[in-house]
Amino acid sequence: MTAVLFAVVLLLAAIAIVGGTFFTIRWFIAAGRPPVEVKPKRAKSNPHDAATTAHLKQFFGGKECAACGRPIAPVHAGELHPGLLNTNTHEAIAWEDIPAADLSTTLASHATICASCVTVETFRREYPDRVVDRHRNVQHPSH
Ligand SMILES: [Zn+2]
Numbered sequence: 001m002t003a004v005l006f007a008v009v010l011l012l013a014a015i016a017i018v019g020g021t022f023f024t025i026r027w028f029i030a031a032g033r034p035p036v037e038v039k040p041k042r043a044k045s046n047p048h049d050a051a052t053t054a055h056l057k058q059f060f061g062g063k064e065c066a067a068c069g070r071p072i073a074p075v076h077a078g079e080l081h082p083g084l085l086n087t088n089t090h091e092a093i094a095w096e097d098i099p100a101a102d103l104s105t106t107l108a109s110h111a112t113i114c115a116s117c118v119t120v121e122t123f124r125r126e127y128p129d130r131v132v133d134r135h136r137n138v139q140h141p142s143h
Pocket of ligand 1: 115116
């Protein structure tokens, strides 16, 4: 009888210790974090229909980047996409922003640039005071 009572007391003590530890750790974790405001992410949807996407993939296939001279990598979902460059204004058009309407005229009037150069040109346009131009091309890659 005493052994059973001892076992029950031991079991209850173990449950109290484990439960207390669990709730204490949980409280510390919850108390240590500042409240986070969850912002809904902008859905990144493909603005082009399947035919336009196929046309763009076919158009960029085998082309070279007008900015760095490297061959433009094949377009795959989930990777950075190439874009277009207005050679007069130096304005880059990201893949998502290539207008589906009048596509042939847009493709004919702009130069193709690789995904890295789309990023570079967009950054250059948005933050011109933070850009330092250095010589960079296929023969002299920066990295
Ligand atoms: Zn490039």
